[in-house]
Amino acid sequence: MSYHLVCGLEIHTELKTKSKMFCGCKNDPFNAPAPNTYTCPVCLGMPGALPVANAQAIEWTVKLGLLLHCRIHHDSKFDRKNYFYPDLPKAYQISQYDLPFCYDGYVDTEFGRVRINRIHLEEDTAKLTHTTLNSKKVTLIDFNRSSVPLVEIVTEPDITSPEQAKAYAKKIQEAVRTLDIGDADLQKGQMRLEANISLQTDSQKAAGQLPDYKVEVKNINSFNFMAQAIDYEVKRQSALLDQGQTIAQETRGFDSTKSITFLQRTKENAADYRYFPDPDLPVIHLDDAQIEAWRAQLPADRDAHAAAWQTQYGIEPKYAATFLTRASTSAWADQLWAAATAQQVDCNKLANYLVNGKLAYQETAEPQAIVTAFQKATATASTSDDELLALIDQVLTAHPAEVERFKAGDKKLQGFFMGQIMRTAGQKLDAGQVNQLLASRLR
Ligand SMILES: [Zn+2]
Structure with missing residues (x-):
């Protein structure tokens, strides 16, 4: 059976504000002198530490949304996304749930339009490094990245080919760089790609029905790897559907050496995060005058x-x-x-x-x-025929062997003579005129 790809992308990209998202620590994790140097009680997740939202990060997020044709919520808020993982000592990430700054935008690619569902602002987590110390396997935590402003751009499932996914993602990177709000370097992890991939049958497509599952491939760090991951999933899921199997809602990783995806975990639902408004951060109100002033700066x-x-x-x-x-x-x-x-x-x-x-x-x-x-x-110098002929004769006299080869049929040498004549002249000549006179001499 043949299937149709239904794909949406979630792209995370760090903002290069001077300070972090909710504290005054320096936002420069890639050039820090040592791990855990740019930290304070807020970004270390100490109980009772109070966050303050970074105004520059909010302005940049809204500008990115405006550039990508989004609408802007007049009232946005920050919510706590609760989950436990060692890179998140507060046991919740400050993100945005039902009132993100930007919504309802789009990006046009040569393969068709990709609608943007939302763009929200959140904080990055600390960085974990799995290594061996004193012959023990350990995980090191670096909080320099903790609470770096992170923008997430979420599309509708409009992407129908790996090429379109690449074209869209490149345009997002381009937009971030055009605004000069981030470097969006995939190698460094400043930009990270996630693809939600499922397949639609002919009848589902005809009825405008989306598949009832999606497979999320996370932490992809190159545009080409993303295209490979999508290709692989199309093959894997087609084979399962052909066998009459139901595809599980799950999260997978991408192995770039084998160009395959692999199971990481079965997917949790949004409800598992128990989002609720962060009581420490006020609602952000943006009036039309402010939004239009930012739009004018795009x-x-x-x-x-x-x-x-x-x-x-x-x-x-x-x-x-x-x-x-x-x-x-x-x-x-x-x-x-x-x-x-x-x-x-x-x-x-x-x-x-x-x-x-x-x-x-x-x-x-x-x-x-x-x-x-x-x-x-x-500039094409105007040179008389006599002057040019003198020049041509000078070059031909200097290269008797080439002249003989040319006369014996090696017509490729025409280019060689042209180059020599131009060089000897030291200026640009009318190529038609030179060719004609050269031909008359080599006859
Ligand atoms: Zn801090």
Whole structure:
């Protein structure tokens, strides 16, 4: 039987605020001088310690939501998610349950739209390291990461292929980097991917019915591994369904060396966490004026920006992408294309030169200086036929063996002669003119 993939993603990404989410400790777990240096009673989970929410983290979460076309709750709150694990000494994580900051957004990919259900803000946990000390197996706990602000972006189950999952996740990483609110480095664990994967039968699809189970694959640390995990689950689940089996609601890990998923535990329900509002943290009220002020600070929408450049300046999207990574870069490029157009310079060709390293540049450079350098690099000197013939003769005299080989039929040497002539000239020549005169000499 054939099945249809039904997949949703949960992406966690750390914010690079100066301080942690609910205390004043430094938020820099990757550059800390030693484990457990950036800690205090709040992020160590001491009884009675009082958390205070980080305003910068809230602003950044809302801006990310706005960039991803979300709606914003005027009143949001923090809730306690109760569970016991050694990386969480309070025995609860401060997260958001029914009133996250952002909801109802979307990301467009080349494989179709992916709706975003919600974006909420929570705190990261401490980091556990399993190792051996004095020939004993031990687990070390580092609280430098405890209470680092962590954003979670949850999609609807709209993803229908591993390629779409990758395209969506890359766009989330791009959005975080465009806003410059996090580094979203998957290798370091600053961004972590989880995929909820199930399969739909033809009749379920026709009836618009979702499968009655989902398998969650957690802690995936690369876009390619995520695609492999989805591929593997499609095969595994198809085989089980073909045998008439029911698939268990469960959590699985991904083994990147074998490209397979493996069972970790059967899934707990949301009710098991016994969420309730954190009594130590007030409701966060955001009025329209505040939300609109933040919206006005957003960088331009990348897709819209690329489309505008294509229409206005004829720049192909494959070149445009390079100049849309950060708001400051796209603003600089806006000036550059305008300056180039004012001087009848082909913007697409200029973009090609910059992207492919044919013209070195820095984003701090005056746009006009770049246009001038480009004009110089591409200028075609007008040279008389006589001057050119003299040059050609000089090159042919210097390479008698090549001339003989060419005349014997090695036509590939045409390119060699062209290169030598251009180099000897020390400037760009009209290639058509050179070819024609060269051919007349080599006849
Ligand atoms: Zn602290």
